[in-house]
Amino acid sequence: MSKIITLGEIMLRLSTEGNARFVQANHFCIVPGGGEANVAVSLSNYGHEACFVSKLPKHEIGQIAVNALRSYGVDTQYIVRGGDRVGLYYAETGASMRPSKVIYDRAHSAIAEATPNEFDFDAIMKGAQWFHWSGITPALSDNAAQMVKRACEAARRNGVTVSVDLNFRKKLWTSEKAISVMRPLMQYVDVCIGNEEDAQLCLGFKPDADVEGGRTDAEGYHRIFELMAREFGFKYVVSTLRESYSATHNGWKALIYNGKEFYESRRYDINPIIDRVGGGDSFAAGLIHGLLTKPTQGEALEFAVAASALKHTVYGDFNLMSADEVESLVQGNASGRVQR
């Protein structure tokens, strides 16, 4: 059990029920979530002391997010309370050839308007083994980017391993802006998670292959992983490889590179998908757990892929699977027989 820090935004997903379209909705399910918060919940479920760092308003809507984190055992003591808004996003869930749809309403949220001085990152990092963040956090605002930098520096001072999930979001910033912010931050990073598109848009690497169409080509990732590891000195470069057949049917596997060897995971056929939002975050969490507890990168990756495959069967951003349940799938128990 390790102390693990994640830094970012937790939003309320306002989700239509089942597969209802927005204009059919008469209520929204409240689904708290956000990249780094999702990672924290997964890690708490695996038995770690997961601390989520953010800022949320003092009012009850902020409290909804805090309580959701607390209910899964996440340590919320470093969440600063203040500001006006909880970030929101509206979501409807697709099916077959109809894609899911997300409408963001996250501008002006408390964390986007927070300043770095509101957080004592040395106190936060003290005693921690791991610090994880994603490319979403620095994209929120210049202040948030500065916050990430401060957190990374404190992590380094405290000997904390740092991982990043590049996670480019075109609604939040341009590739140009992303590259200018993200590249300098890479010096602090030990483990970099990102697909070709992220590598291109966040770090400026030219892609070899088109991954738009849902095709995954693990081979095509080899060259770019080597470039990334070489340039930034990452200990591990990792990517998931999603095959999108439809909104409810995906293939799912991943690739890891430790600077010497590549390891490609088992592939899962996920059908039906219950909820794919948070799939990448559950992978990051599984990878952190795997790298902290497994002897090889291969075993770490298999845990991460199994964990995130299972996430696709769980409603909500949070991956509500225990380590034992993930291990059971890693062991090949995928028949879906009733567990009595």
Place this chain on the structure above:
Amino acid sequence: MSKIITLGEIMLRLSTEGNARFVQANHFCIVPGGGEANVAVSLSNYGHEACFVSKLPKHEIGQIAVNALRSYGVDTQYIVRGGDRVGLYYAETGASMRPSKVIYDRAHSAIAEATPNEFDFDAIMKGAQWFHWSGITPALSDNAAQMVKRACEAARRNGVTVSVDLNFRKKLWTSEKAISVMRPLMQYVDVCIGNEEDAQLCLGFKPDADVEGGRTDAEGYHRIFELMAREFGFKYVVSTLRESYSATHNGWKALIYNGKEFYESRRYDINPIIDRVGGGDSFAAGLIHGLLTKPTQGEALEFAVAASALKHTVYGDFNLMSADEVESLVQGNASGRVQR
């Protein structure tokens, strides 16, 4: 944007939740729908001025149906208010090999008991580009059949294109009755939508192939389309071709004939189906939009097939897709990736 008239019945579907059987139900979802009303909603969603013509009671249950149409922008000014009943149908949704089940309770509805004189069809057709009806409307009552005839005559007087969806319903009338009513009405029709079964039961054409088993045979349709076009002078003869593997898995494509050439659309594999009721209506609406806005019958048909494939992923009778969303699928974007 065109003014488009549809004439028929809007009912309330009383639908069990999810896949519940009737005897499990403790509540019914209220899902307004009906062939021509569904067409009107689709066309309003595509930006047209869609006017739905019908009769509904003055009481609040009638108002539920009016409000549902208004919420999607359908023009309800030509809906006569009066009579006692809103037509109903009970529905449960199947899965795998269990079929969906529909129980009608539509006899004595306001529109079935309305008389043609209650409608001023010349006023209604004035300025319209298109008039659409289906074989369900004249099957409701002799008065309703007379109403369709008056509407068709007014359409012709006003230079309005007329389309029909043959849509034979054995619970409403016999084939003999249908043939006696429908054949004389075909003289007003420019675009005829119907499969082999409809052609046989509504118009008396002898089928070439058994389409019961879910097999579709576009080839088999060629001869009958030619016969239909020749006899009634249809500008277009069109049919969807459904492959029914199970209640939740269908293949879906369509065929069009403009009197000279046949065009067979792309085929969609729909799995899972969320709701197939209204699939044919969404096709008719897509076809009308396509024929009004696309240069070729092939492009019109591809829009119609994509629109109706998407309908199968939307709960309720109404197809709540925008023209942009349909075009996106026509362009091949079927991977179901989250639209952020």
Place this chain on the structure above:
Amino acid sequence: MSKIITLGEIMLRLSTEGNARFVQANHFCIVPGGGEANVAVSLSNYGHEACFVSKLPKHEIGQIAVNALRSYGVDTQYIVRGGDRVGLYYAETGASMRPSKVIYDRAHSAIAEATPNEFDFDAIMKGAQWFHWSGITPALSDNAAQMVKRACEAARRNGVTVSVDLNFRKKLWTSEKAISVMRPLMQYVDVCIGNEEDAQLCLGFKPDADVEGGRTDAEGYHRIFELMAREFGFKYVVSTLRESYSATHNGWKALIYNGKEFYESRRYDINPIIDRVGGGDSFAAGLIHGLLTKPTQGEALEFAVAASALKHTVYGDFNLMSADEVESLVQGNASGRVQR
């Protein structure tokens, strides 16, 4: 229409909604069910006079179970009222590679603490054609095992056919205990339902093949069926053969042996599965109906397999299909077309 007796426990399943995990639940659906109760409901749906024998507390929670049975026409006059607890089990429904999960809370239920003298089995069996029980009932308690023995003796005295569904439940007893209780009871049994695992764990037969992985091998069952029939004089030995691809996709067929010939049923591909709990019970009920009303074991088995395949598409333990609906599937009507 026959009088058919079943003896066992009816519990309340407390089920999370849809695919929600336990820790996401804010309410539980109340789903009454239990092996022999499920069989009784199916048989009542097929038009038989089905009597369920059990014990339930006098309070309203016990009444919930009684009312559920009554609503489907099951005769509840032989249910003794008393004791403190209604047995419960908590259930969440999996998807894809995530299995469904069941947590039992059935210890100390009224039927588990009942004594054989509370039931007048001769009165119960009088005029009955069939008595069905499963291996779950004697596993509840020594008293319950004694109750089954008394019921079997009364059945014999009254010329009632007896069927058993071996149904080994490792949470209720060990294989050693099961063998010591079940083997002596087999002398009363005419029709024995059970797969290889049940045969091994309840009756002590050594398996030929591994059926864990979801593989079904009808051939492998031949030898063991012959052994079972020979040793215990069963008129029929029967097993379902489930292929578990995932929590939502199974293959499903069955095998029967009448001491002379084997008959293997048609295979159904069930995708998606709505609820597989009670699948085995629906098979037993279909088999009883089939053996009571069909001329051959093959026809009986086809009814049973079709009935239980359909059960997988119905939410809850009870199989809410009529005999007509089952026959329709037996006739090959699996296309899922809407029944209007």
Place this chain on the structure above:
Amino acid sequence: MSKIITLGEIMLRLSTEGNARFVQANHFCIVPGGGEANVAVSLSNYGHEACFVSKLPKHEIGQIAVNALRSYGVDTQYIVRGGDRVGLYYAETGASMRPSKVIYDRAHSAIAEATPNEFDFDAIMKGAQWFHWSGITPALSDNAAQMVKRACEAARRNGVTVSVDLNFRKKLWTSEKAISVMRPLMQYVDVCIGNEEDAQLCLGFKPDADVEGGRTDAEGYHRIFELMAREFGFKYVVSTLRESYSATHNGWKALIYNGKEFYESRRYDINPIIDRVGGGDSFAAGLIHGLLTKPTQGEALEFAVAASALKHTVYGDFNLMSADEVESLVQGNASGRVQR
């Protein structure tokens, strides 16, 4: 425990949730109910063998009504199955000064279109102690009126006590029609329930006082009760006296006259009312139970008033209170303390 027959219509109430207005509804709760069916359920809850006689379609919507009755132990063997429609009524629940609203859609229901010959009333009445009907049943159709007459004759032949709840419904018939049908039926009646308005509109008695405004005047009823008893030879004349302060606050008491003495019950202040539909039926059922089991008309009336007061706190048409719970209120236990 007595065998008690009731004859009438059971409908499905389609009810908006909580206090929602019709035009706000997206689903309807399914609440089976109908005057005489409600009486049967109450009597079954009090331990009697209650048989409800009616006609319902064979389809599953008819089955919903049958199952609802069976779940509460009502004997449904005399319900003829056939016809097309289950009668419906839509309901929204008011609050404060906003009244509840009911829209009927019961024309052409199976029972309204049934004929007397479909029922064997002598078989039905055999062994019965009591037969209850209301003024709603003969109002459904001439056939239904004839059915009531036949039932009353069979009751007399079999020595069965007959009660009527006059229950004038202006949507079903005029006062003139009602008087012409109801007066001849009064010769069969032993116990007549009805307020001044019913006495006037169904039987032609001229009222003494205006009871429209919610004022109850037990005194004012004395003369009319005497007239009614004298003219028709009723053993008991009974009426509830409702004070309507608002949709959610009523006063509630009753008056009985046995031809010699008047007895006025305790008055209950009901606030809030959960559901007042079926309040009169619960009174009739309580009165029947009281007259069958209590030594005096006063005790019978107190049971009836307490039972129906409690009904106002129960959602749905059916009064789901046990005799013990009613007795507890009769004993004065109205403090609402939690029963642990």
Place this chain on the structure above:
Amino acid sequence: MSKIITLGEIMLRLSTEGNARFVQANHFCIVPGGGEANVAVSLSNYGHEACFVSKLPKHEIGQIAVNALRSYGVDTQYIVRGGDRVGLYYAETGASMRPSKVIYDRAHSAIAEATPNEFDFDAIMKGAQWFHWSGITPALSDNAAQMVKRACEAARRNGVTVSVDLNFRKKLWTSEKAISVMRPLMQYVDVCIGNEEDAQLCLGFKPDADVEGGRTDAEGYHRIFELMAREFGFKYVVSTLRESYSATHNGWKALIYNGKEFYESRRYDINPIIDRVGGGDSFAAGLIHGLLTKPTQGEALEFAVAASALKHTVYGDFNLMSADEVESLVQGNASGRVQR
């Protein structure tokens, strides 16, 4: 039937179910509403041509608001589409001594960030009889205040009667700011609705009496009404007078002054209150309808008070009562008897 314009913001109320506190919520009901939008819906329900003027984003969340208005017949053609946010407010509903609670999240909404030039007020006002706005709209932003000014000027140019509901909101602006904006706008106003607090905080009138404690003192309003009428030349000055006993129990009446005479309405005791949000707006709408259609200010006021009393019994911001239903209460029909 008059053409009536209202201008303001429509938000989505995200409301917990029943009386749940925010931190108990797992979903929010979607309740579209906003002062002037509520007025428009009421007026449409009374048969007027109500046009709501605002700005909403093009995305589906904006569409939810548009569709809600259209479903009640409000003309939405003057709603400009653009901007990013739909204004939100979170609400929980109190009971007894626990107050309801509202948390606003409306900053940066599309209408708050709109500019006056986006609206062609002369086109909007053409043919209109009435223009209504509230003090909330100019409080949204300086641009919005300018918009109101332009709308008022266009109203004057087109001979349109103007009403205002002062409605001071301390979360949106200070009293100083309000006074500086509102006083100059009063020159355009014919009918001014506002209580003492509004008069003080928006217009700078010194109050005579403390109305904080729920006490209403119609007398105390006389002087201030006279001052207001004299200073600004209002044709009518009007205020509701609410007595707040608890969150679920209020007294409700109103006072009007036409420059010559005062008229105080009947008082309603509302218990229980279902939803008091929008109560003031329903009063304004009732007053507009009353002044447009009734011969005296007294009759207009009685309509307004009855309408708004009824609103307290309807869930949601919108007052879903017809003019007939309001008239029925005006006539004294407050007994809450079921309307069949």
Place this chain on the structure above:
Amino acid sequence: MSKIITLGEIMLRLSTEGNARFVQANHFCIVPGGGEANVAVSLSNYGHEACFVSKLPKHEIGQIAVNALRSYGVDTQYIVRGGDRVGLYYAETGASMRPSKVIYDRAHSAIAEATPNEFDFDAIMKGAQWFHWSGITPALSDNAAQMVKRACEAARRNGVTVSVDLNFRKKLWTSEKAISVMRPLMQYVDVCIGNEEDAQLCLGFKPDADVEGGRTDAEGYHRIFELMAREFGFKYVVSTLRESYSATHNGWKALIYNGKEFYESRRYDINPIIDRVGGGDSFAAGLIHGLLTKPTQGEALEFAVAASALKHTVYGDFNLMSADEVESLVQGNASGRVQR
């Protein structure tokens, strides 16, 4: 902010929705609660470090209870995980004269079967200011009674103030047993909460007045409080005084005695009551907070009474009010005006 320990059982309340009776239920709301757990949640809401000590199974149903506590910030580190059952109770909510009804199913729960040695009470009490328990905990089992004794001893050793809520539960033990267990434990108690009935049944004091009928007589409590304080040396003796008019309408006040003076609180009229379960626990929590933070017993009591009055307006066992909200009511703000 103080560290406060509570010891007891947390159960899952399985609650029908709204006012539904058990036999109407098709789902149960999951409402975690239990005397001492409720106290812990209240105290955490007031900003204290509240630690709940209990035992819960390792499985997910146990986890539901843990997560509920964590979500409200309760420290769950001292909850031992093990055993089989989570205690349950079924509840339906009454209205008017229909009482709420509770059916317990708590026998054999993990805490009832736990042994004292599983808890290290000295570690638990270290640094704590207050320890609270109720008469329910020792009633669970002899082991549980022993556990309370050990906890009390450890509290004394660590200088921790001890409070008890006598809370006699006749379903758990007899008065004789209660007296034999409770009296010896009183030596450790500083603050004793209990009404006359508790004092009689748990401690053997003879009552002066009948409080059954809902009458409260603060005077009548004086003598018994003096006796209790004298015999056991309590620093404070306290009781709530409930007037039960109906299930939905109560009066509510309280009385405290510090060995010298009596103080009787303000009286609240609660109408409607949303949920009175947990009302007493919210009073205990308010009293602890009051005694820890207020200068006088009177101010402490007013906080406790206001807190618990507000609890009656909150659904569920937990009192989800902040200290600020309680203070606002103490200050007299009971008008229920919307808090914007």
